[in-house]
Amino acid sequence: MMRDATARPDPSSEGGRCLRFSVQPQAARLAEIRRFVEEVGGEFGLDAGRVFDLKVAVSEACANAVEHSGSAHAPLELCAWFHPDRLVFEIADSGDFRVPQAERGSRADSRGLGLPLMVALMDEVRIRKTPGGGTNVTLSLFTKG
Amino acid sequence: MQLASSQLAQVPLIVIDGECDHGSAEALRAAVEEALSADPLAILLDLENCTYIDSGGISVLLGAVRRLRGRGWLGVLAPNDNVRRLLEIVGLTAGAGFRVFDHRDDASRALEELRG
Numbered sequence: 001m002m003r004d005a006t007a008r009p010d011p012s013s014e015g016g017r018c019l020r021f022s023v024q025p026q027a028a029r030l031a032e033i034r035r036f037v038e039e040v041g042g043e044f045g046l047d048a049g050r051v052f053d054l055k056v057a058v059s060e061a062c063a064n065a066v067e068h069s070g071s072a073h074a075p076l077e078l079c080a081w082f083h084p085d086r087l088v089f090e091i092a093d094s095g096d097f098r099v100p101q102a103e104r105g106s107r108a109d110s111r112g113l114g115l116p117l118m119v120a121l122m123d124e125v126r127i128r129k130t131p132g133g134g135t136n137v138t139l140s141l142f143t144k145g
Numbered sequence: 146m147q148l149a150s151s152q153l154a155q156v157p158l159i160v161i162d163g164e165c166d167h168g169s170a171e172a173l174r175a176a177v178e179e180a181l182s183a184d185p186l187a188i189l190l191d192l193e194n195c196t197y198i199d200s201g202g203i204s205v206l207l208g209a210v211r212r213l214r215g216r217g218w219l220g221v222l223a224p225n226d227n228v229r230r231l232l233e234i235v236g237l238t239a240g241a242g243f244r245v246f247d248h249r250d251d252a253s254r255a256l257e258e259l260r261g
């Protein structure tokens with residue numbers, strides 16, 4: 001499946017400045033990802049509450065990637081795009097997005113919570129398949145007013 | 146994340162210090178399992194110094210609520226505004242098996258009521 005750059009522009013095509021962070025898809029690395037989000041959020045001028053929301057949403061997207069990552073050696077690629085009217089976090093991995101309903105097992109309590117949390121906390125959430133067989137999640141926060 | 150287990154008003158109290166995420170939730174899960182093993186009426190989690198939680202940690206809370214159903218509740222102490230908002234979003238705070246307390250005294254009083 002090709003990206004449709006006309007209908008859904010890639011954040012990178014819009015000319016914004018971006019900060020990148022590349023990390024192995026492991027649960028133990030989630031704290032590092034949150035430190036990156038804090039830096040980005042601070043630089044963008046988000047208040048502490050919005051930074052918290054962004055940390056949770058990015059963590060959920062990354063945790064999803066960690067859980068379904070069949071290729072544990074391929075890093076997670078994070079990009080934070082700075083636009084005048086919004087901050088866009090892009091999380092790209094090389095696996096399929098986890099389908100909550102298909103999950104079973106003793107840890108079923110957390111299954112399916114990640115996506116609703118992302119949607120509740122962010123202004124916009126997009127999930128796309130990428131040509132290489134991975135998943136690309138973009139989380140956007142719009143500036144108010 | 147650091148955990149410390151003790152008791153308050155004869156029920157297990159687990160103090161969570163730091164960030165509870167998908168990487169650290171297993172430690173919390175183990176501590177909660179340990180607390181549940183004595184069949185307590187309730188379990189208390191002190192979140193005053195819990196600076197972050199996501200669905201990794203929230204899943205442990207949901208599991209504890211389910212396990213305590215019919216007996217009592219899971220109580221959390223002094224969550225910060227961000228953590229509290231998250232617990233509201235996932236619907237935990239609306240459930241009968243979940244209580245939020247600002248102070249330990251409030252939790253102690255609620256436990257007295259629970260025991261009748």
